[in-house]
Amino acid sequence: MPDFERRSVVVTGATGNLGHVVVRAYLEAGAHVAAPVRDAAKGRALREAVGAHADDGASRLLVGEADLADRTSMDAFVERVLRTWGRLDVLANLAGGFGTGPADDIARIRALWEQNVATVVVPATACLVPMRARAYGRIVSVSAAAALKGGRNTAGYAMGKSAVVRWTEALAAETKDQGITVNAILPSSIDHPVNRANMPKADPKAWVQPEEAAALILFLTSTEASGITGASVPITGRT
Numbered sequence: 079m080p081d082f083e084r085r086s087v088v089v090t091g092a093t094g095n096l097g098h099v100v101v102r103a104y105l106e107a108g109a110h111v112a113a114p115v116r117d118a119a120k121g122r123a124l125r126e127a128v129g130a131h132a133d134d135g136a137s138r139l140l141v142g143e144a145d146l147a148d149r150t151s152m153d154a155f156v157e158r159v160l161r162t163w164g165r166l167d168v169l170a171n172l173a174g175g176f177g178t179g180p181a182d183d184i185a186r187i188r189a190l191w192e193q194n195v196a197t198v199v200v201p202a203t204a205c206l207v208p209m210r211a212r213a214y215g216r217i218v219s220v221s222a223a224a225a226l227k228g229g230r231n232t233a234g235y236a237m238g239k240s241a242v243v244r245w246t247e248a249l250a251a252e253t254k255d256q257g258i259t260v261n262a263i264l265p266s267s268i269d270h271p272v273n274r275a276n277m278p279k280a281d282p283k284a285w286v287q288p289e290e291a292a293a294l295i296l297f298l299t300s301t302e303a304s305g306i307t308g309a310s311v312p313i314t315g316r317t
């Protein structure tokens with residue numbers, strides 16, 4: 079496991095299924111973790127769920143309310159992280175969500191764009207400020223295998239997730255000489271209670287396990303992954 083001792087990591091989407099596992103993995107690797115959340119009750123549940131990993135004298139888990147799609151709100155959250163730990167090294171962009179709708183449903187496409195693109199780009203613009211100041215940063219975003227091909231009723235989701243891939247490449251090109259790497263991962267179905275309920279006949283063991291996605295996220299945001307930027311890495315479990 080990569081060493082994140084003294085690293086300060088922002089994880090968005092921390093209240094979700096993958097988020098809990100990723101936060102726990104960073105804490106186990108020694109990181110200080112900051113989670114901007116939109117729902118205070120879910121933030122408390124996160125703290126309770128991973129508390130044993132964070133409770134080592136000085137708390138290494140900061141949970142605060144923030145609007146991921148709002149730059150002022152994210153600037154204030156980043157400021158709080160810097161006041162608390164004095165540094166910000168990593169942004170793991172996990173927030174997002176699946177949704178269906180026909181390709182001519184503009185309202186649905188706009189909503190999925192906000193949910194999957196704004197929640198990735200805005201936190202990054204806020205986190206880039208301290209990363210550029212210290213000439214060190216790691217950004218990883220969770221796109222999806224669905225980014226690679228549109229299908230019936232997937233326009234909004236596929237557009238949003240493929241936009242994350244192209245944005246990743248563009249930002250990587252702009253930061254490659256600034257000590258900052260920017261990558262994305264493309265999971266197929268992740269083992270998740272909602273997927274289990276929606277696909278009762280499927281074998282969830284074949285899906286990407288959250289721990290497998292977390293291991294890839296930690297590697298791509300480690301110091302050792304300095305040579306990887308602009309990449310979108312598929313992770314498909316055993317499907």
Ligand SMILES: NC(=O)c1ccc[n+]([C@@H]2O[C@H](COP(=O)([O-])OP(=O)(O)OC[C@H]3O[C@@H](n4cnc5c(N)ncnc54)[C@H](OP(=O)(O)O)[C@@H]3O)[C@@H](O)[C@H]2O)c1
Pocket residue numbers: 090091092093094095096097116117120146147172173174175176192193197220221222223264265266267268269270273
């Ligand atoms: N599950 C899969 O099969 C799968 C496959 C490929 C890619 N992905 C991607 O993997 C990432 C993590 O998914 P997951 O499986 O952990 O899903 P999840 O359990 O639904 O968690 C999603 C997380 O994103 C947050 N979020 C969603 N929309 C938001 C918004 N507009 N503003 C702020 N926060 C928002 C949620 O916050 P709340 O808790 O407040 O709702 C939650 O923390 C997502 O980007 C998802 O698209 C998932």
